[in-house]
Every structure is written in C-alpha cells, then in structure tokens.
Amino acid sequence: MGRGSRWEYFRAIFFRYREASGKQKGRILEEFCRVCGYNRKYAIRKLNGAPPGVKPERKRRRSRHKYGSRAISILQEVWEAAGYPWSVRLKAMLPLWLPRIRERFRLPIEVERQLLSISARQMDRRLRDRKRRLKRRLYGRTKPGTLLKHHIPIRTDNWDVSAPGFGEVDLVSHSGNCGEGRFAYSLNFTDIHTAWVETGAILGKDRETVREALEEIREQLPFALRGIDSDNGSEFINDSLWRYCQDRRIQFTRGRPYKKDDNAHIEQKNWTHVRKLLGWDRFDTQKATDAINQLYGKEWRLMMNLFQPSVKLLRKVRVGSRLVRKYDKPQTPLDRLLASGQGDAEKLRDLQRLRETLNPFQLARAIDGKLERISRLASPTRNLSSEESRKTQKNRQATIPPVSRSGRIRHPDANFLPRNLRSTQNLPAQPGCGS
Numbered sequence: 001m002g003r004g005s006r007w008e009y010f011r012a013i014f015f016r017y018r019e020a021s022g023k024q025k026g027r028i029l030e031e032f033c034r035v036c037g038y039n040r041k042y043a044i045r046k047l048n049g050a051p052p053g054v055k056p057e058r059k060r061r062r063s064r065h066k067y068g069s070r071a072i073s074i075l076q077e078v079w080e081a082a083g084y085p086w087s088v089r090l091k092a093m094l095p096l097w098l099p100r101i102r103e104r105f106r107l108p109i110e111v112e113r114q115l116l117s118i119s120a121r122q123m124d125r126r127l128r129d130r131k132r133r134l135k136r137r138l139y140g141r142t143k144p145g146t147l148l149k150h151h152i153p154i155r156t157d158n159w160d161v162s163a164p165g166f167g168e169v170d171l172v173s174h175s176g177n178c179g180e181g182r183f184a185y186s187l188n189f190t191d192i193h194t195a196w197v198e199t200g201a202i203l204g205k206d207r208e209t210v211r212e213a214l215e216e217i218r219e220q221l222p223f224a225l226r227g228i229d230s231d232n233g234s235e236f237i238n239d240s241l242w243r244y245c246q247d248r249r250i251q252f253t254r255g256r257p258y259k260k261d262d263n264a265h266i267e268q269k270n271w272t273h274v275r276k277l278l279g280w281d282r283f284d285t286q287k288a289t290d291a292i293n294q295l296y297g298k299e300w301r302l303m304m305n306l307f308q309p310s311v312k313l314l315r316k317v318r319v320g321s322r323l324v325r326k327y328d329k330p331q332t333p334l335d336r337l338l339a340s341g342q343g344d345a346e347k348l349r350d351l352q353r354l355r356e357t358l359n360p361f362q363l364a365r366a367i368d369g370k371l372e373r374i375s376r377l378a379s380p381t382r383n384l385s386s387e388e389s390r391k392t393q394k395n396r397q398a399t400i401p402p403v404s405r406s407g408r409i410r411h412p413d414a415n416f417l418p419r420n421l422r423s424t425q426n427l428p429a430q431p432g433c434g435s
Contacts, residue, residue, distance in 0.1 A: 021146035081364035092330030163228030168266035176282025201292040223343040227251030287376035
C-alpha cells in the first residue's frame, strides 16, 4: 500500500475509531496495523493524535538555564581579556578570576550564579557570533645542524614524566616577510609535566646568544631544569650548548629531522604564546628585542602561568571510525606545579602571594599597552621581487581577518587569533626575498 492509500485509509477510520467502544477499538487497531504495516504503539499514537489534516502543535522545549545579557557581556569581556581561550579553559578560569570579576563589574548574586553555571558548550554557542577563523601557513627558518649529532641522542619514546624539569625548546623567528639579515627570535621553553612556559627574545641566533638566553630561562624557572629536547637546528646542535648541558647535568635530546610531531608540545606553545601575541611583523633592532623581553619577562609569563588554565591529553579512544580524545581537568601551570609537590619552595610561595595580589584585567591592559609600543617598533615590510611576489601569492592559503579601528581583532577563534592585530597585516612569505 502506497503512502497516499495509507493516508486515505487513516482518514476513513480515524473518527470511527474515536467513537468505537473498547472491543471495537481493538479490532480496528489490529486491522489498521495489518493493512498499513505499522507498529502497534505507533498506530495507537497516530489514532489518538491530531485529526487528519490538522498539524499537531509542537511544544517548544524550554531551556533549563537562562543567561541574561549582562552575564554574557561579562563572559565576553573575560574571554577577550584572557586572550580568547578555549571554552573548557574559560570555564575553569572563571572561579580563579572571580574575585577580580566581582571588583570590576560589581556582580549581583544572580549574575554570578549564571556565570558559574554556564557550561563550556553553552559558552561556544553564546560566543559563536564573535568568532572568526583564520588559517595561516608558516615558513620555517631552521637550518639543520651537522655537528655532534652522534653525541645528542634522538628521543624515540613518548614523554612520560612525573616530575617538572623536562621540557622542549625551540626558536620562533620574527623576520616578517623576508628571511635575510639579522632579526629577532623568541626562545620558547615548555615544561612537559606542568605546562609551565618561559620565553625570551634574542637578536640573531648565534650559539652563544642562544646559550645565554637558555641560562636566563633556567634561572627564572621555579623548578630545576633537568632535560631539554630540541629540533635539529644548528642553533641547538652545537658544541657550546652541548657542553653547557654537560656541565649542569641537563639531559639533552633531539627529535628526528623533518618530524615536527616529535616536538608537538613546543610547536603548540609557539603558536599560543608567540605567534598569537606578536604575529608576523619583522623586528630587527635591539630596542624592539628589549621591548619584547620586557613583555615576556613580566606580564606575559604571569598571565599565562598563573591565570591561564590548560588541559593535557590523557589518552585517545577509538570509537568506531572516530578518535575520541580524553583530557584531564583544566589547571594553571602553577597549580600543576603545586600539586606535584616539587619545585623551589621559596619561589612557589612568592608566586602564590603574587597571584593573590595581581589583577588579571590589569595584566591584560598592560599587555595590550606594551603590544602597542612593540608594534610601533616593527621594521617596514621589505619589497618582494615580481617573481617572488607571484610565488608568495600562489603559496598563500590564508585570508586576512578584518581589523578594528583600534588595531585589535575583537572576535577571533581561540585557536587561530594573533593577539596583536596590526601584525596580521604582514603575512609570512618564502625565506628568500629582495631588498
């Protein structure tokens, strides 16, 4: 029986079924199921439902939680001040920032309850209109080192450490659209166990400069540096750094050539802690390098290590054709370090007292102010030759997001946004370029 025939039959027996007695209803129902091939429960619902030709009135589901415009606007301001974190990290951040949120916004009890009850998924929905996705292609500046490779072993096992002090290290170039000449680099270090990150800016990447910058990072760490893992660039694979690690009993390993996944932790921090902050402008003066170091060594390290929760991947589970990733509870690097029970006790006490006195909103304003000054110290873009310009346009896969009048993009996605928006105007190009 076709669909039209079933509809005509249903319309013919509907009112007869409604007016029939109990026994007659049973016989009509059995006949209806046999003729139309319906399941008995479905047939009962259909005969007891709306008459033929009348659409049933759907009951709209009411949301269990209602969030007012004030709660959402405060959530947006916290999200922007924190540097556009992922919703899971943003939810873990709210209780940590709550004392300063109360001071800044004078929260009513109802708004505070809404902020603390909103889920990460609901945050994504409420912030969806303010997110824009931006993809970029990065061009590396690493030249492989050839010396001492037989002395520095390749790390072939996965990171499985239960104590702080073992981390990955890498350089991020600030060459703009031209890889010629001398320009600044960011030396980035991330601890595997606690996700603690320290960064320093250097002008050029000669071996002595890199070694001195690593020593400064080691002194800033609130725990002992026990091991580093790098790529195969000549700035790391050299006699100076190898002897430095030998003298201080620091384990020195390297990843496989051309396998960036071997250093996945530091590659991720290169994006979140450097590129999202400074973008792709060219900085090739000592004044600009010092200004970047002033930001790295003060406000930025405090914001990211004391007030920014992060998640760590625990395991991957295969569910059918999907790979489901399981993460641990979001925690700040300082909280992870305190939970480990290791580290410099005096430095940890100072950091705890400092976090109680600091205001993350003031830190965010200070970071933006220093970024404005740093952006003014960027060097002009070098002109590409016509041939190189065509190659750059052909290879470029990204689009430039709209920039606000203040020079800062206010509605990006957390995974793709540079914090300093003026730097997004200079996209990366191939290392070779004209003067």
